[in-house]
Amino acid sequence: MKKSIAILLTWLVLGVTSSFADSQPEVLTLDxxxxRVEANHPKLRGAQLANRIASAKVLEKRGAFDPGVSLASTYESYNSSSSPGKESAYFSNEGTIFQTTPSGIKWEAGLTNNQGRVKSPYSSTGDVxxxxxxxxxPLLRGLNINEKSxxxxxxxxxxxxxxxxxxxxRLAVLLNAGSAYYDWVTAVVQKEIVxxxxxLAVERAQxxxxxxxxxxxxxxxxxxxDREVEKRREALIKAERIAQKSALKLALYLWNSSGQADAVPTTDMAPRSLPAGRTVSESEVAELQVEALQSRPELRRxxxxxxxxxxxxxxAANQRLPQLDLKxxxxxxxxxxGVGFNFKAGIQMIIPLATRAAxxxxxxxxxxxxxxxxxxxxxxxxxxxxxxxxxSEVQTTGLRLERALEVYRLARELEEAERLKFRLGDSSLFLVxxxxxxxxxxxxxxxxxxNEQAQxxxxxxxxxGQL
Known part of the structure; x- marks a missing residue:
């Protein structure tokens, strides 16, 4: 059993993956x-639906420039001003296709047919x-910029x-999911060490x-x-609870493509390793800062x-201008x-006396x-x-790990020495x-x-912005 725990602690310290982990089915890696989180998490899928809502909003605003058709037919009888006391009448029929463009120009095209004694403001037309x-x-207000555009x-x-x-x-959710993943792996390894x-204590008690x-x-x-056995049993219960809690936390991020929650991950799905650390030079930090400024979404937003x-x-600046429209x-x-070719032209100007709203x-x-x-x-x-x-955290955890590894090495050395003294009758079970x-x-x-290094x-x- 002493050999077993030594092997366990060795791959823990060196950060290598054990053969036990390699033999397990469906080991969950960080990638x-x-x-799975990126593809299936409800928050991210909901955010993708927000993209479709925004596209629908664009379609709605484009609708302000949809073309339309207007059809009108009028019959009117009236007392003619040119022949008082004599009833006059006319028919007016008009069909128009119209569209307003984002530039502010409104186009109309159509056919007008007025027959009979046509009353102003209408005018007579040929029989066709x-x-x-x-x-x-628009020449001033509304030209190329208006409320609809x-x-x-x-x-x-x-x-x-x-x-x-x-x-x-996405960055926030993936960071939280990755953090939960590393906590889970750490908790599983911790439980197995405990x-x-x-x-070891049970065997020694026997x-x-x-x-x-x-x-x-x-x-x-x-x-x-026996006291030591009970203390270690209590520690194991605590470690099991930590592993269970971390698995439940990780399960919050695990969903399938059908939108259903996946099962809570089990300990045999956890790899028995954490990623090795690395150093980050000052030049690399500067490069990462430039990359972050280019890729972080909040700046672009x-x-x-x-x-x-x-x-x-x-x-608002455009709405302060006078309205000047050419027709x-x-x-x-x-x-x-019919008289053949004809032409109509006009201009309208509206000058605001105050523009406080704009x-x-x-x-x-x-x-x-x-x-x-x-x-x-x-x-x-x-x-x-x-x-x-x-x-800086990456660098610091690397330095701390070096010191912690040395403390572990010295603790192992003291443990072996104390165990040897105990076998020789020069120590006590308490000290061992x-x-x-x-x-x-x-x-x-x-x-x-x-774990902190991986985090x-x-x-x-x-x-x-690399995640």
């Missing part, structure tokens, strides 16, 4: 867990009717923004009992051996938010009594842009420091148990630091 095309062109552009920006919202949520340590029966040891040694506010500001309408009158919107947009600029400065600084901090507890505590400390490597991947 496998993260792939007048074919016409008409355009209303801005709403469409903002919806398109929001559609892209939602994709970056998904990326930001379990092996208990078996050996002590045999020695007492043979008259080689005092009966008080049996009390000490701020840029898109500024684009949305800038459109509000541009619209052009060529037509062709066909049929008996002034207020423009001012609010400017203030919002200033705030977003400050947020961007803070976000850049925060991201740079997050990368630097994560890299104490040395074994120190060795296990040192091993668990190594395991704890290796820091995962965090570095996340904050640099």
């Amino acid at each position: 496998r867990v993260l792939s 009717g007048e074919f016409f095309v008409e355009a209303t062109i 801005v709403a469409l552009q903002q919806a398109q920006i929001m559609e892209e923004q939602v994709r970056f919202d998904y990326r930001q949520l 379990e092996e340590n208990l078996q 050996q002590v009992r045999t020695s007492i029966e043979a008259g080689d040891k005092p009966r008080i040694d049996q009390v000490e051996a 701020l840029d898109l938010q500024k684009d949305i506010i800038s459109l509000d500001k541009d619209l 052009l309408g060529p037509g062709y009158d066909v049929g008996n009594q 002034d207020g919107r423009e001012m609010a947009a400017s203030i919002k842009l200033d705030k977003l600029n400050l947020d961007q400065i803070e976000s850049v600084r925060r991201i740079l420091l997050e990368v630097q901090d994560a890299a 148990n104490s040395r074994e507890r120190s060795t296990v505590a040192a091993a668990l400390k190594v395991l704890e630091i290796r 820091s490597l995962l965090l570095l991947r996340t904050v640099s």
